[in-house]
Amino acid sequence: MFPESIRFQSITRHIATNWASSAQLPEELVLLQNGWGTLSSAVQRADEPCWTPATPLPNIPSTNNPINIWTVGQAAVALGIMLYKGRHVNLMLLANEQLATVPETVGGASYFRTFLTVNYVRVLNIDGENPGDLYGTVKVTDFWGEHTVYDRASGDTEEVYPQGLITLTGPSTAIDADDSVTISVSLKDHDTLSPDDEIAE
DSSP states (O other): OHHHHTTSHHHHHHHHHSTTTTOOOOHHHHHHHHTHHHHHHHHHHHOSTTOOTTSBOTTOOSSOOTTOOOBHHHHHHHHTOEEOOSSSSOOEETTOGGGOOSOOOOTTOOOOOOEEOOOOOEESOSTTOSSEEEEEEEEEEETTEEEEEEEEOTTSOEEEOTTEEOOOOOOSSOEEOSSOOEEEEEEEEOOSSSOOEEEEO
């Protein structure tokens, strides 16, 4: 993913400036790196005769956008690419914000996106108990943020047998699989007479 994401002008500048010191990418540039697929596919989907630099990117959520890129023009500038606009206009770099006119929506069109589905979570062993009292969280983090797949408090345990499936409680929104995804698990077995045992982490 990194060789592709280096097309981002801001990442290129950071690497060129900090090559000798090997400074790590700041968080906002990591978000850009991880969001390469999401942004580039959105720009491709918007590449149609009616777009302008102010055209909203299709399939970009209206909220919870950590990199604050909303339009074709903003994405094209960040990606460092040029788009062809119609037959009678030459290739242009969309860095000129004065090109923006009245924003045009990309309505009525269907666009494909890649989503991740968590079908089940199986507990192989629950602290040697049969059954055990399970609680904890399973969370998935994509480009847009964190999605909770399982969330039970210690006072709301679930009875689970070895090799059993837990009852998923989410996610409440779709998980975007165009880019990297992280799954974090923190599950415990509740014990009345002893400290709770970590089942998965």
